Amino acid sequence: MKFIFGPVASRRFGTSLGIDLSPGKKQCNFDCLYCELAPALTVNKQSETYPASDILKELKNSLIEHPNSDVITLTANGEPTLYPYLDELIIGINDIKENRETLILTNSATLNNKQTYQSLLKLNQVKLSLDAVTADVFKKIDRPYADINLNKIIDSVITFSNEFTGKLFIEILFVRGINDTKEEINALNKVLKELKCQRIDLGTIDRPPAYPIEGLSYNQLFEISHMFDANLPIHIASRKNIQTEPSNYSNEEIINTLDKRPLTQDDVTILFNKSSIKRLHQLIQKEEVRIKHIANLDFYMPSANISRKKVK
Ligand code: SF4
16 A cells, blocks of 8 residues: 655645555545545544554655655545554654654544544644634534534644644635635634634635535635734745755656645646656656646646546
8 A cells, every 4th residue: 555645845834745544545524525535424433544564664665765855744535633543653753754844634623532632742743724613614614524523623722722832733724605704704713812823824725626616716815814813823825935846756656646636737847857747748648647627727637536536
């Protein structure tokens, strides 16, 4: 099984080697409207799982191949904190990461689980999503597993933000007509003022979503950013400000990386060196990679991924 992907230049987190903790299928306790993955029934635990030792073995090899990555990112086809051996894995990564940072991208829903909470404290960076803080809007946008309680999530996020000594990022992803109302933004603002975090990223849909929804324009995000308290570390997530050196990708790495994250021409220009771009074009000629036009942007995607998305 292939757990490691990248390196990818994250718009916000630097050059990152990703670890997919659910490489076989989507396993998530949310079914967000904006998810890049196909819609799926929500779950509260993983049914398909792998030993931490297998992941660590593959990571060791990737760290030798890609010594310049500066972040190791725990993510998943779904929610990474559902991985049952998360604590063992984080301890193992901390043993081999050297001067790299560790990061997890989580939807925050399991943060009220004591074990998850303690495991996340062992990381250098944590990104917690918080798309909505009123029950109706939360249910509409994130479509959570039945027993998930929004108030418990909010309480845990506030407590965690006060205890965590690493870098904490909050992400709010806006969907037009769902969580971009004045009422929801005021409610979010109230909660955010109780948090201690490095940055609050305001984002919107910039990759093919699971459901037919619309994102906001940069100008709309800019307007929303002014509706939050001026003291909050609000940041409009954008493709600008990426600083990374182009890397060499094998054919397999190109397919694997595009499978995890469709890339635009801008991304490719930033990430791929000349010979990798040549290999990408050969893959397009062989129809192993295709270009899909979505929301004014062209995305490179593996053909297999496009067919999967059509099934959704
Ligand atoms: S966006 Fe993340 S949290 Fe939401 S359904 Fe997809 S994988 Fe799960």
